[in-house]
Amino acid sequence: MLTETTTRNDNEECTAVDDQAWYDLYNWLLPLVEMWVRDSRVSSWYGQHREIAEDIAHEAVMRTFRYHQRAARGEMAPIGSFKALSRVIARNYFRDWRKKDWCLVRSTQEDGEQRTFDAHISSHEIVDAAQIALDHLMLDSIITSVAQAVATFPKGQKVALLTDLANMTDLDSEEPSLLEQALSCVGLQLSDYKRPRPADPATRGRDAALRSIAYKRLKHEIQV
Incomplete structure (x- = not known):
């Protein structure tokens, strides 16, 4: 009985640690993504930078988690760095989203604003x-x-x-x-x-x- 209880507690602790690790990864990634979103200069994103950043960070962590599950089953190559992988996934997802939303509003913007966007690279x-x-x-x-x-x-x-x-x-x-x-x-x-x-x-x-x-x-x- 003691062994069963100990095993159950160990499993619960491992699950808690895993959950905390993903939560920590999300909290590490979110400020970075929010910085990208705020610097994107996509007019349709104004006023909802935080929400968009949260969506991108959440999706990146979920994709990293799914990859991790497959790697744990031996179906994919192991992950060398969760931060590096989630960062690249988030970056690609952000770029795809920005490109799509930029194209939607591009026809309504002046050429000068378009050039400003293309030339804008923050520090x-x-x-x-x-x-x-x-x-x-x-x-x-x-x-x-x-x-x-x-x-x-x-x-x-x-x-x-x-x-x-x-x-x-x-x-x-x-x-x-x-x-x-x-x-x-x-x-x-x-x-x-x-x-x-x-x-x-x-x-x-x-x-x-x-x-x-x-x-x-x-x-x-x-x-x-």
Whole structure:
């Protein structure tokens, strides 16, 4: 009974620590995102900078959390730095949102204001750009290592893993993703592996097993 109680308490403590870690990550990320939002000069965001920053930070932490869950199951490469990953995710999400909202109001703005927006780079943005570059370099290194490792996998594992990655990747984007570029450098075209899941249960089960083995192997081989 004492052992069961101790185990339960330990699990509750671990959960609390995990929850606190994600809460701390959100609180670390939010001021940074709010600074980006306030410096964005998107007129439709005026008066709601805080709310938009909260949405971006929350989405970035949630995506980081989902990645962490998959990495913990051996389905994805391990995360080297939660802060670096969440920062890059937030930055990309912020840029996409800013681009979309800017395009919506662009036609109603004067050319002078457009030039002001394009030329506007705050001192915060300049300082932040250096850190963003470092974060991207770290992620670039990881992705390059992933591509090189996958290229050496047995055919079955390689196909199962690349099919999963291809089905999760937006391959219709004008610019190839970092993963697509890295795989291309080792002779693999991610678009070649985009295909629907097999209808046959036996084939699906075999693919799932190969995919799981491939992700676990990748987790073992990639040291961050």
